[in-house]
Amino acid sequence: MATEKTFYLETFGCQMNAHDSEKVIGTLLQQGYSQVESEEDAGLILYNTCSIRDKAEQRVFHRLDYYKRQQHLGKRFAVLGCVAQQEGEKIFERAPYVSLVSGSASYCKLPEMLARLEAGETRITGLDDRQTDETFETEFTARQNPYRGYITIIEGCDKFCAYCVVPYTRGKERSRTSSSVLAEARRIADQGYTEIQLLGQNVNSYRDPEGKRSFAELLAAVGQVGGVHRVRFTTSHPRDFTRDIVDAIDAVPTLCDHVHLPVQSGSSRVLRQMAREYTSDWYLERIAWIKAARRPISLSTDIIVGFPGETPDDFIQTMDLIEKVQYDCVFGFKYSGRPNTPALTMIDSIPEAEKVTRLQVLLDRQREIQRGNYARHLGEVMEIMVEGQHPSRGQIAGRSSQNKPVNFTWSQPIAPAPGSYVRVKITATHPNSLVGEAV
Numbered sequence: 551m552a553t554e555k556t557f558y559l560e561t562f563g564c565q566m567n568a569h570d571s572e573k574v575i576g577t578l579l580q581q582g583y584s585q586v587e588s589e590e591d592a593g594l595i596l597y598n599t600c601s602i603r604d605k606a607e608q609r610v611f612h613r614l615d616y617y618k619r620q621q622h623l624g625k626r627f628a629v630l631g632c633v634a635q636q637e638g639e640k641i642f643e644r645a646p647y648v649s650l651v652s653g654s655a656s657y658c659k660l661p662e663m664l665a666r667l668e669a670g671e672t673r674i675t676g677l678d679d680r681q682t683d684e685t686f687e688t689e690f691t692a693r694q695n696p697y698r699g700y701i702t703i704i705e706g707c708d709k710f711c712a713y714c715v716v717p718y719t720r721g722k723e724r725s726r727t728s729s730s731v732l733a734e735a736r737r738i739a740d741q742g743y744t745e746i747q748l749l750g751q752n753v754n755s756y757r758d759p760e761g762k763r764s765f766a767e768l769l770a771a772v773g774q775v776g777g778v779h780r781v782r783f784t785t786s787h788p789r790d791f792t793r794d795i796v797d798a799i800d801a802v803p804t805l806c807d808h809v810h811l812p813v814q815s816g817s818s819r820v821l822r823q824m825a826r827e828y829t830s831d832w833y834l835e836r837i838a839w840i841k842a843a844r845r846p847i848s849l850s851t852d853i854i855v856g857f858p859g860e861t862p863d864d865f866i867q868t869m870d871l872i873e874k875v876q877y878d879c880v881f882g883f884k885y886s887g888r889p890n891t892p893a894l895t896m897i898d899s900i901p902e903a904e905k906v907t908r909l910q911v912l913l914d915r916q917r918e919i920q921r922g923n924y925a926r927h928l929g930e931v932m933e934i935m936v937e938g939q940h941p942s943r944g945q946i947a948g949r950s951s952q953n954k955p956v957n958f959t960w961s962q963p964i965a966p967a968p969g970s971y972v973r974v975k976i977t978a979t980h981p982n983s984l985v986g987e988a989v
């Protein structure tokens with residue numbers, strides 16, 4: 551039987567959400583709760599939600615509808631994250647058994663909201679929106695990954711791309727001081743985390759409230775923290791991508807050889823409609839800087855197909871762009887009209903079947919590009935961070951600095967521990983992964 555101070559938390563959406571959950575879990579543990587592994591065992595069920603596309607949002611409501619049958623057991627429900635902020639009190643109408651609705655900009659008030667929940671209140675909201683200047687920092691972060699430590703450096707977004715909910719769900723852009731970011735990096739490096747990932751909707755829009763460091767300087771400083779072996783950062787916005795970021799990667803060996811730079815479309819006309827504030831030429835200029843770096847830097851991107859009014863010619867321009875860039879990874883999405891966004895007032899003119907076709911054409915070609923890119927690693931020896939066992943093949947799974955998955959064999963009796971680094975020689979390649987043997 552579920553006791554009241556047990557909780558189950560599940561996260562949907564991006565890494566920002568995953569890391570917010572680590573902080574929320576830490577806060578709950580600090581308030582005397584204990585975490586359980588299933589909804590059945592929990593007194594309090596929390597969903598940290600995503601509303602980036604319609605499908606993501608629907609999943610949460612399906613889940614809530616399924617478990618509402620257990621509310622007579624005294625279970626309580628909380629909806630956190632982007633759907634919470636977007637739908638607000640409407641969630642209480644759609645799912646009346648929910649007691650707490652809070653967006654990420656209100657998490658600093660969680661201890662107070664939990665106290666009200668325990669006191670029996672059933673309509674608790676934390677819906678601070680774009681007014682807040684606060685960032686959510688806690689020393690109690692319950693890190694779920696034993697070797698990769700996430701650090702949020704900037705929250706919210708002020709870009710207002712025409713299709714995107716994030717500026718409405720995560721509030722206005724606000725950066726942490728570089729001193730507090732560095733203090734957290736030192737603290738977790740001392741605890742044994744060797745890989746640090748800096749997080750933000752747009753990490754490179756970072757502005758130090760103390761005025762001490764630019765994003766590139768902060769990146770370099772984190773890379774120089776003792777014990778730190780790898781530093782990653784997501785997501786970069788092309789508009790704010792400056793050359794000194796490439797210089798920092800060149801200068802500091804711990805900064806990983808990978809930049810995720812979402813382009814969204816190869817057509818400057820569509821980019822203007824999307825309010826991305828750059829053209830494809832401007833984007834390609836940044837790509838040229840990255841390609842001119844001293845070490846080969848792996849590139850990945852996000853692309854939306856079927857944005858309102860995207861013509862066959864616009865789509866061909868996107869195909870031309872992936873040909874020019876030769877990405878190692880593309881996350882492709884069909885446009886999904888979202889509440890409150892300006893694009894919702896444009897006519898969603900591309901039929902679903904056409905969106906499906908364009909996405910398939912894009913991903914098929916990208917697979918061939920990747921096949922070629924990955925094949926070039928054959929025979930190379932690279933350093934791999936071990937992540938665990940490959941589920942089926944008895945191999946060890948890990949990642950290269952370029953973030954490529956590498957599965958490898960190991961001839962010693964004791965397998966290397968997750969989080970350790972191993973040199974691996976690549977013996978076979980696939981479009982999405984590399985195969986090798988430890989040397």
Ligand code: SAH
Nearest residue numbers: 713714751785812852853883884885886888
């Ligand atoms: N801040 C990042 C992206 C965050 S959202 C950036 O600006 O690049 C992650 C990705 O989801 C976006 O890059 C975009 O490709 C996709 N996305 C966002 N809104 C979408 C929508 N309404 N429909 C389809 N895909 C969307």
Ligand code: SF4
Nearest residue numbers: 707709710711714716
């Ligand atoms: Fe969304 Fe654009 Fe902000 Fe990225 S930059 S989170 S796509 S509004």
Ligand code: F3S
Nearest residue numbers: 563564600601602632
């Ligand atoms: Fe989703 Fe919110 Fe992240 S909408 S992608 S969880 S910022």
